[in-house]
Amino acid sequence: MGPQPLPQVAALPPYVPGKPPTPRPGLRTYKISSNENPYPPLPGVLETAQAAAAEMNRYPDMGCSELYGELSSRLGVAEDELAAGAGSVALIFHLLAAFSGPGDEVVHAWRSFEAYPIAVAAAGATGIEVPLAPGARHDLEAMAAAITERTKVVLLCTPNNPTGAALSHAEVAAFVERVPSDVLLVVDEAYREFVRMDDPVDGLALRRAHDNVVLLRTFSKAYGLAGLRVGYAVAHPVVAAAVRAIAIPFGVSTIAQAAAIASLQAEDMLLERVEGIVAERERLVQGAAAAGWTIPDPQGNFVWLEPADLPGFLAAGEEEGLSLRPFADEGIRVTVAESEATNRLLALLERIPPPA
Known part of the structure; x- marks a missing residue:
C-alpha cells in the first residue's frame, strides 16, 4: 500500500459545484445553480x-x-x-x-x-x-x-x-x-x-x-x-x-x-445592478407566493425551494433549460438571474403543486 492521506482528509465530504445546464437545441439555457452575478463586468x-x-x-x-x-x-x-x-x-x-x-x-x-x-x-x-x-x-x-x-x-x-x-x-x-x-x-x-x-x-x-x-x-x-x-x-x-x-x-x-x-x-453602478437583482428576487417571491409556494424570506441573490418531488422538479427544470442546485433530499437553491430565467421558473412553480 502506498502513501495514505490523513483520516480526516480521506473522510472529507465533497464540495458540489453548481452544474451547467444541459444544452437544449433551439432553447437558451440558464445556469441558476451557482449564485453567480448574471451581469458582465462593470464598465472599466x-x-x-x-x-x-x-x-x-x-x-x-x-x-x-x-x-x-x-x-x-x-x-x-x-x-x-x-x-x-x-x-x-x-x-x-x-x-x-x-x-x-x-x-x-x-x-x-x-x-x-x-x-x-x-x-x-x-x-x-x-x-x-x-x-x-x-x-x-x-x-x-x-x-x-x-x-x-x-x-x-x-x-x-x-x-x-x-x-x-x-x-x-x-x-x-x-x-x-x-x-x-x-x-x-x-x-x-x-x-x-x-x-x-x-x-x-x-x-x-x-x-x-x-x-x-x-x-x-x-x-x-x-x-x-x-x-x-x-x-x-x-x-x-x-x-x-x-x-x-x-x-x-x-x-x-x-x-x-x-x-x-x-x-x-465603480460601486455606484454596482449598487444599481444589485437593486435590479433584488427587484427580480421580489418578483420571483411574489410569483411563487401567488402559486401557493411558501419559501424562507430570501435576503441573498437566491431562493430556497422544498418541492415534494425533488428529482422530478429538477428534471422539469432541465426541460425548461434551467440548471438548479439540489442539496441532498432537503431542497433546491435557485439563483436570481435574468428575467427570462425567472419567467421559466415561475411557470414551473405554477405547473407543479407546492408541497402539502
Whole structure:
C-alpha cells in the first residue's frame, strides 16, 4: 500500500459545484445553480483586468497594499485589520487552520454553507452542526447552548447559504454577548449587499465592539468577480495577522486585486445592478407566493425551494433549460438571474403543486 492521506482528509465530504445546464437545441439555457452575478463586468473593470494581465510574468503584490488601502478608506478600518484571500471560502480555511485543530470544536448551523464541514475537517477539528430553526434560520439559542470549553470558533452565515434567511443586528449583537471572548465568532457576509430586511446586521459595528468578531466578505457575488477569486476578512489585528501568516503566498492574483479595486471604484453602478437583482428576487417571491409556494424570506441573490418531488422538479427544470442546485433530499437553491430565467421558473412553480 502506498502513501495514505490523513483520516480526516480521506473522510472529507465533497464540495458540489453548481452544474451547467444541459444544452437544449433551439432553447437558451440558464445556469441558476451557482449564485453567480448574471451581469458582465462593470464598465472599466474588464479593461483594468486586461491591463493587469500584461504583468502576469511578475508575482502579485503579496501584501495587497493597494487593495487594503482602498478597503481601509472605504470601511474606516486600519489596514492591519484586513486579510485577503482567494475568495471568502479560502479565508474560512485559513481561519479554522489558525484557530482550531484536533480536539477542538467548531459550531455552525446546518444546513449552511457547504464548505464549512470541509474546512472544519481539513483543520482536524470537530464540527458541531446545529439544526436550523423554523423559517430555515439560524437557531441562535441552540447554537449558544452548543458552545463548550472545547469550542474555538463559531460560524454564522447571514444571509444563510443555501436557505436565504438572514439574522437581524439585534439578534447577532445579543448572541455575541453569549460567546466567550476567547472564541472566534465569524460572521460570513458573502451576500450582505442584497439584504433588504429591517435591522440588517452591521458587521463593522460588531467588529469594533468585540475583538473576537471576524467579518468575511467577497467580490464573487454582488461585485461579479467569481472567476477571479478574491475576498477579505475584517478582524482584530492579531487575528488578521494570523490569517495572513497561514495563507498561501501570493494567493490573490494581480488581476484579481486590480479588478477588485476597479469594482470598488465603480460601486455606484454596482449598487444599481444589485437593486435590479433584488427587484427580480421580489418578483420571483411574489410569483411563487401567488402559486401557493411558501419559501424562507430570501435576503441573498437566491431562493430556497422544498418541492415534494425533488428529482422530478429538477428534471422539469432541465426541460425548461434551467440548471438548479439540489442539496441532498432537503431542497433546491435557485439563483436570481435574468428575467427570462425567472419567467421559466415561475411557470414551473405554477405547473407543479407546492408541497402539502
